[in-house]
Amino acid sequence: MHYLFAPGLLSSGPVRVALLVGTVVAITSGVTGVFTVIRGQSFAGHSLADVATTGGAGAFLVGVNQFWGFLAAGVAGAALMEAIGVQRRRGRDVATGVVLGGALGAAALFLYLGTQRTSVTGASFTILFGSMFVISPDTVPALIASGVVALLTVAVLARVLLLSSLSPELAAARGVRVRLAGAAYLIALAVSVSLSAVVIGAVLSTALLIGPAATALRVARGPARAMAASAAIGVAVTWLGVVLAYDSYYWPPHGHGWPVSFFVVVLVVLGYLLSYLPRPGGRPRAARRREAAHEAGHEAGHEAGHEAGREAGREAERDAACSPA
Amino acid sequence: MTGDLLRLEGIGVRLGGRQILGDVSFSVRPGEFTGLIGPNGAGKTTLLKVILGLQAPSSGRVLVQDSARPRRGSLIGYVPQKLVIDPDMPLRARDVVSLGLDGNRLGFSFPSRQRRELVRETLRAVGAERYADARVGELSGGEQQRVLIAHALISRPRLLLLDEPLANLDLRSGHEIVALLGKLASEQEIAVLISAHDMNPLLSVMDRIVYLAAGRAATGSTAEVVTSEVLSGLYGHHVDVIRLHNRILVVAAEGEPVPAADDKAVVLDHGAA
Ligand SMILES: Nc1ncnc2c1ncn2[C@@H]1O[C@H](COP(=O)(O)OP(=O)(O)O)[C@@H](O)[C@H]1O
Ligand SMILES: [Mg+2]
Numbered sequence: 001m002h003y004l005f006a007p008g009l010l011s012s013g014p015v016r017v018a019l020l021v022g023t024v025v026a027i028t029s030g031v032t033g034v035f036t037v038i039r040g041q042s043f044a045g046h047s048l049a050d051v052a053t054t055g056g057a058g059a060f061l062v063g064v065n066q067f068w069g070f071l072a073a074g075v076a077g078a079a080l081m082e083a084i085g086v087q088r089r090r091g092r093d094v095a096t097g098v099v100l101g102g103a104l105g106a107a108a109l110f111l112y113l114g115t116q117r118t119s120v121t122g123a124s125f126t127i128l129f130g131s132m133f134v135i136s137p138d139t140v141p142a143l144i145a146s147g148v149v150a151l152l153t154v155a156v157l158a159r160v161l162l163l164s165s166l167s168p169e170l171a172a173a174r175g176v177r178v179r180l181a182g183a184a185y186l187i188a189l190a191v192s193v194s195l196s197a198v199v200i201g202a203v204l205s206t207a208l209l210i211g212p213a214a215t216a217l218r219v220a221r222g223p224a225r226a227m228a229a230s231a232a233i234g235v236a237v238t239w240l241g242v243v244l245a246y247d248s249y250y251w252p253p254h255g256h257g258w259p260v261s262f263f264v265v266v267l268v269v270l271g272y273l274l275s276y277l278p279r280p281g282g283r284p285r286a287a288r289r290r291e292a293a294h295e296a297g298h299e300a301g302h303e304a305g306h307e308a309g310r311e312a313g314r315e316a317e318r319d320a321a322c323s324p325a
Numbered sequence: 326m327t328g329d330l331l332r333l334e335g336i337g338v339r340l341g342g343r344q345i346l347g348d349v350s351f352s353v354r355p356g357e358f359t360g361l362i363g364p365n366g367a368g369k370t371t372l373l374k375v376i377l378g379l380q381a382p383s384s385g386r387v388l389v390q391d392s393a394r395p396r397r398g399s400l401i402g403y404v405p406q407k408l409v410i411d412p413d414m415p416l417r418a419r420d421v422v423s424l425g426l427d428g429n430r431l432g433f434s435f436p437s438r439q440r441r442e443l444v445r446e447t448l449r450a451v452g453a454e455r456y457a458d459a460r461v462g463e464l465s466g467g468e469q470q471r472v473l474i475a476h477a478l479i480s481r482p483r484l485l486l487l488d489e490p491l492a493n494l495d496l497r498s499g500h501e502i503v504a505l506l507g508k509l510a511s512e513q514e515i516a517v518l519i520s521a522h523d524m525n526p527l528l529s530v531m532d533r534i535v536y537l538a539a540g541r542a543a544t545g546s547t548a549e550v551v552t553s554e555v556l557s558g559l560y561g562h563h564v565d566v567i568r569l570h571n572r573i574l575v576v577a578a579e580g581e582p583v584p585a586a587d588d589k590a591v592v593l594d595h596g597a598a
Contacts, residue, residue: 038415
């Protein structure tokens with residue numbers, strides 16, 4: 001017989017560090033992720049996490065704290081993606097893919113060398129899948145500071161990023177330096193992803209970046225509330241994940257706790273699926289869209305024919321607006 | 326002081342080694358409604374970008390309120406051509422309008438009663454308050470156009486530039502948008518410069534027409550500019566101008582460029598006749 005909130009939970013040092021860092025990371029990822037989703041940069045976000053893996057593995061190899069490896073590789077990856085052309089619509093996936101491929105190759109090598117040279121078998125696992133319970137307390141200030149820097153960057157850029165994602169051209173006409181703002185955001189994204197790589201692992205950090213944000217954007221009205229909701233969802237799944245992982249020491253097989261990352265990711269996915277449940281008093285979006293189309297009446301019919309042209313026009317517009325800036 | 330809100334002096338633009346615009350000059354006064362008319366590829370979008378400062382001209386200059394380096398962000402509102410908004414874009418119509426107020430500035434704005442009021446007022450002015458809470462990507466073309474006009478209006482610009490706002494609209498929505506813009510120009514003294522390949526929907530509201538063709542511009546009242554002589558000179562080949570009921574058709578020999586009259590409008594006219 002035991003309680004889910006075991007009496008020892010909050011007096012455990014590693015748990016307290018996990019909760020503190022987890023909260024900072026969840027808020028940073030949650031807020032940053034809203035813009036990642038709005039800007040359609042999920043692939044870039046995930047790739048930055050994989051790129052961070054390379055840094056984490058390299059850092060482990062030379063005996064430096066993994067966070068610095070994550071951070072250095074993530075920021076370098078962001079800069080490289082920006083240079084290759086991540087901001088152009090067509091160039092985006094190519095730039096991301098090229099950087100991703102190169103980085104993963106190096107990661108494979110580093111992880112292999114790492115397992116050859118040391119007997120710490122859990123190291124690769126920690127780099128790839130993270131563990132909140134093994135964060136060394138002396139990196140905590142750096143983790144928090146990085147989170148604050150990323151959050152501040154996003155907060156300062158918030159309106160500009162929203163306007164740019166509505167239309168880069170419109171933003172440029174209002175004097176926004178669209179490309180500069182996009183580059184600054186990409187760096188903040190790299191920092192945020194490196195942080196969640198520490199907490200739930202490089203491979204899984206996309207879950208904390210995209211999941212809460214995508215869920216929040218489905219349920220919240222307006223960007224400000226979406227950011228708040230996304231951060232709140234992130235914090236909730238992280239805390240619940242920690243509690244469940246702590247509790248799992250009592251689960252079979254006895255004496256081996258389940259990984260925290262597993263719980264966090266499962267909860268993130270559950271939250272997202274829940275957002276598809278019909279809400280009391282709310283209409284599902286597909287129905288709203290049908291109604292909007294119906295109200296538009298004859299207009300909708302006419303526009304259907306323009307669908308293909310619209311898509312082409314949108315790409316042209318983005319390309320045009322990004323290139324001269 | 327000339328009293329001109331906007332003045333273009335001998336604007337020329339070269340793009341990709343090609344002279345897109347040769348020597349375009351015209352001016353716009355406060356509250357004036359100007360139609361920028363020309364066939365596809367005439368350089369309408371390019372000219373609007375020059376006015377916005379997004380495209381540097383290769384010759385000539387643009388003066389806004391007699392200044393060659395104006396603070397365009399607050400003086401000029403802009404509604405781009407073919408703005409395609411993803412249906413999943415999570416911004417509501419009211420968010421888009423709110424971004425018109427300070428979306429170009431750094432920093433975070435907290436919601437306030439004052440801002441909400443202003444957004445509501447602006448949405449009402451363009452007749453869009455009914456769908457203030459709808460996601461903007463889910464609105465119809467005409468509704469999006471209104472929201473974007475509200476976005477451009479909320480910062481109280483002196484000049485509103487719209488690039489082919491009627492291109493993707495059916496006749497009725499087009500008429501409504503034109504009426505709305507005409508009202509804004511006359512009641513709020515906002516100068517409107519609107520590009521279109523078909524001048525017909527604008528005939529009732531235009532104070533002045535700037536007709537672009539072959540890199541050159543002719544400007545004046547519709548009666549002065551839209552004549553066989555002027556337009557033939559502009560195009561460099563013979564064109565006929567036919568006035569039919571309240572419509573104007575510009576017709577050239579097969580294969581010569583002229584603005585395509587709106588297909589739908591023509592079809593609808595057949596039905597009405
Ligand atoms: N960046 C560019 N480089 C080269 N040519 C361009 C560029 N942008 C536009 N053009 C050309 O300039 C001409 C005018 O284009 P545009 O201003 O879009 O015309 P409109 O808006 O009147 O249809 C077109 O022939 C187009 O192909
Ligand atoms: Mg155009």
